[in-house]
Amino acid sequence: MRYELYYWPTIQGRGEYVRLALEDAGADYADVARRGNGESKMMAMMDAAKETPPFAPPFLKVGKLVIGQTANILLYLGPRHGLAPKAEPQRLWVHQLQLTIADFVVEIHDTHHPLGPTLYYEDQRPAAKKRTSEFWGERVPKFLGYFERLIDGCGGPHLNGRRICYADLSLFQIVEGLRYAFPNNMKRFERNVPRVIELRDRVAARPNIKAYLASDRRIPFNEDGIFRHYRALDA
Amino acid sequence: MRYELYYWPTIQGRGEYVRLALEDAGADYADVARRGNGESKMMAMMDAAKETPPFAPPFLKVGKLVIGQTANILLYLGPRHGLAPKAEPQRLWVHQLQLTIADFVVEIHDTHHPLGPTLYYEDQRPAAKKRTSEFWGERVPKFLGYFERLIDGCGGPHLNGRRICYADLSLFQIVEGLRYAFPNNMKRFERNVPRVIELRDRVAARPNIKAYLASDRRIPFNEDGIFRHYRALDA
Numbered sequence: 001m002r003y004e005l006y007y008w009p010t011i012q013g014r015g016e017y018v019r020l021a022l023e024d025a026g027a028d029y030a031d032v033a034r035r036g037n038g039e040s041k042m043m044a045m046m047d048a049a050k051e052t053p054p055f056a057p058p059f060l061k062v063g064k065l066v067i068g069q070t071a072n073i074l075l076y077l078g079p080r081h082g083l084a085p086k087a088e089p090q091r092l093w094v095h096q097l098q099l100t101i102a103d104f105v106v107e108i109h110d111t112h113h114p115l116g117p118t119l120y121y122e123d124q125r126p127a128a129k130k131r132t133s134e135f136w137g138e139r140v141p142k143f144l145g146y147f148e149r150l151i152d153g154c155g156g157p158h159l160n161g162r163r164i165c166y167a168d169l170s171l172f173q174i175v176e177g178l179r180y181a182f183p184n185n186m187k188r189f190e191r192n193v194p195r196v197i198e199l200r201d202r203v204a205a206r207p208n209i210k211a212y213l214a215s216d217r218r219i220p221f222n223e224d225g226i227f228r229h230y231r232a233l234d235a
Numbered sequence: 236m237r238y239e240l241y242y243w244p245t246i247q248g249r250g251e252y253v254r255l256a257l258e259d260a261g262a263d264y265a266d267v268a269r270r271g272n273g274e275s276k277m278m279a280m281m282d283a284a285k286e287t288p289p290f291a292p293p294f295l296k297v298g299k300l301v302i303g304q305t306a307n308i309l310l311y312l313g314p315r316h317g318l319a320p321k322a323e324p325q326r327l328w329v330h331q332l333q334l335t336i337a338d339f340v341v342e343i344h345d346t347h348h349p350l351g352p353t354l355y356y357e358d359q360r361p362a363a364k365k366r367t368s369e370f371w372g373e374r375v376p377k378f379l380g381y382f383e384r385l386i387d388g389c390g391g392p393h394l395n396g397r398r399i400c401y402a403d404l405s406l407f408q409i410v411e412g413l414r415y416a417f418p419n420n421m422k423r424f425e426r427n428v429p430r431v432i433e434l435r436d437r438v439a440a441r442p443n444i445k446a447y448l449a450s451d452r453r454i455p456f457n458e459d460g461i462f463r464h465y466r467a468l469d470a
Contacts, residue, residue, distance in 0.1 A: 051388070052328050055335045055381050065324050069334040072327055089300050092307055093287050099304040100290045106341050114349045115362060116369035127350060127362050134351035146290050153286070 003029035004061035006042040011225040012173075012218075014070045014105065015058040017098075020169040021074055023212040025081035031217070033057075071098045074166045083166040090160070097150075097159055097167035101174065104143045108177065109226050111135050111233060121223075125232065132233045136185050140178070144193045147171060151195040157202060164206075171196065172203035177227030182234045238264035239296035241277040246460040247408075247453075249305045249340065250293040252333075255404040256309055258447040260316035266452065268292075306333045309401045318401040325395070332385075332394055332402035336409065339378045343412065344461050346370050346468060356458075360467065367468045371420050375413070379428045382406060386430040392437060399441075406431065407438035412462030417469045 003022065007015030009031075022029045032038040045066065046053055054068030060076070067073050075095050078084025084094045109117075114131040115124040147159065154161045158168045175196065178186045190197055203209055212218055221227055238257065242250030244266075257264045267273040280301065281288055289303030295311070302308050310330050313319025319329045344352075349366040350359040382394065389396045393403045410431065413421045425432055438444055447453055456462055 048388075052331075053385075053388075054331070055338075055378075065327075067327055067331065069331045072331045072334055075330070076327060092300075092302055092311060095310070096287075096289070096302065096304045096307045099307055103290075103341075106338075110345065110349075110351075114345075114351075115365045116345075116349075116373070118369055118373045124365075127365075130350045130359075130362075134353055138351070138353045143290075150288075153283075153288075 003027055004032050005029055005058060006032050006038075006045065006061065007058040009034040009039055010219065010222070012177075012221065012227075013058075013225050016173055016219075017070050017101075017166075017170045018058050018060065018073050018077075019217070020173060020209065020212070021077050021081070021083055021166045023217070024164075024169055024206060024208050025077070025083060026208055027077075027081060032061075071095065071102050074098055074170075078166050083164065083169070085160075085163075085165075094160055094165045094167055097165075098170060100143070100146070101167060101170045104139075104174065105226060107135060107139050107143075108174075108181075111181075112228050112230060121228070121230065128230075128233060136182070136189070140185075140189060141192070144174075144189070144196055148193040148196050151199060156195060156199075158199060164203075168199060168203055169209070172200050172209075175200040177221065180221040181227040181229050183229075184234045238262055239267050240264055240293060241267050241273075241280065241296065242293040244269040244274055245454065245457070247412075247456065247462075248293075248460050251408055251454075252305050252336075252401075252405045253293050253295065253308050253312075254452070255408060255444065255447070256312050256316070256318055256401045258452070259399075259404055259441060259443050260312070260318060261443055262312075262316060267296075306330065306337050309333055309405075313401050318399065318404070320395075320398075320400075329395055329400045329402055332400075333405060335378070335381070336402060336405045339374075339409065340461060342370060342374050342378075343409075343416075346416075347463050347465060356463070356465065363465070363468060367417075371417070371424070375420075375424060376427070379409075379424070379431055383428040383430050386434060391430060392434060394434070399438075403434060403438055404444070407435050407444075410435040412456065415456040416462040416464050418464075419469045 005018055033042045042057060052066055054066065058070055058073065059066055059068040060073045067076050078094060079086045079091060084091055111132040112121045112128050114127045121128060150159050158164055159171065240253055268277045277292060287301055289301065293305055293308065294301055294303040295308045302311050313329060314321045314326060319326055346367040347356045347363050349362045356363060385394055393399055
């Protein structure tokens with residue numbers, strides 16, 4: 001089976017959580033919007049009035065099925081590719097972790113866009129600075145501290161014990177992104193979450209992930225995505 | 236089976252999407268934190284280092300299973316109570332709708348808390364005003380317009396066609412909340428989404444929902460929840 005992933009072609013963004021799962025699984029997929037007129041094809045699918053149009057990218061096409069919302073796509077892919085347990089209680093648990101990561105992603109995005117997603121960063125610098133200060137003072141410790149305790153509580157080395165799950169891949173991406181966007185803050189903070197960092201290293205060393213990160217399929221971080229490096233926000 | 240719902244006892248908040256589903260289903264449940272020492276019991280469950288501690292309320296206890304994240308709880312409850320189809324493609328679709336509603340809920344909350352969830356509204360009034368203006372100018376039309384087109388595209392009267400689903404109950408709550416928080420803005424806007432309003436009326440008329448709304452189990456809207464009425468934000 002060939003998957004078609006639809007996502008903005010120039011950013012990692014929310015699509016990256018799906019890309020990491022597909023890459024780790026060695027799945028056969030096309031990153032549609034990065035080819036030819038793929039981006040217009042993507043926009044046309046969202047404008048469709050009938051059937052089940054997604055609200056926003058990313059979405060995944062599998063045969064006739066179109067699945068939107070990052071966590072929902074991973075819910076579908078996980079048990080099919082050994083990235084989530086098949087039994088319902090554990091499947092819901094891994095999904096719950098992903099939804100908590102998704103909440104964190106929104107807050108990461110809001111550090112540079114506190115006044116709303118349709119304004120430019122340049123038009124909301126002072127607000128961004130305030131929000132970022134609260135982010136590092138309160139929210140990063142709360143979210144990453146939670147994941148640290150989970151790895152500890154389940155005996156590790158992953159969020160859900162011995163076996164990898166897609167939420168581990170997403171947590172890897174969170175660490176990578178925070179390192180890119182806030183190198184100074186992250187450098188100071190990492191000592192508080194050694195198990196999260198160890199998990200990050202473990203994911204980075206997985207052969208398919210390693211190959212992916214070294215390939216041009218991995219779009220570099222930049223200032224259009226979720227994780228943006230603005231020096232003014234990284235004291 | 237008896238469900239135990241754990242959520243903050245004095246607000247509707249994110250727990251309300253679960254309460255509406257349990258009430259519509261006529262399910263046997265206890266709203267634990269609203270009784271005796273229920274709130275300390277809830278806090279203790281989140282502090283548990285082992286097993287599967289939720290990041291935040293709401294969470295639902297079903298026997299030994301503890302499910303966190305609003306949309307995840309509804310994913311579990313939906314097909315068991317006739318509030319979502321059992322077949323996977325349609326089950327994922329309804330979940331996708333719920334996740335889109337969850338994204339909207341975050342943006343609604345951010346209108347009064349753009350600089351972060353741990354500061355008071357009183358400390359971020361000017362930023363809240365800016366964010367709210369972007370919210371009504373860009374985001375409400377985008378989100379509610381999307382749901383309007385879905386009801387139209389599927390033939391209605393619900394989001395997923397003839398049969399009710401939990402996302403319909405959540406969309407009802409969105410309309411109720413926007414009417415409470417922004418009566419002036421909402422009054423002007425409603426004419427743009429007649430099908431969404433019709434769906435709201437249809438949900439309100441369901442016997443179990445009607446009885447619930449008239450009962451003291453329904454906590455009134457107030458300025459500690461997601462939907463807050465601040466006159467300065469409702470031009």
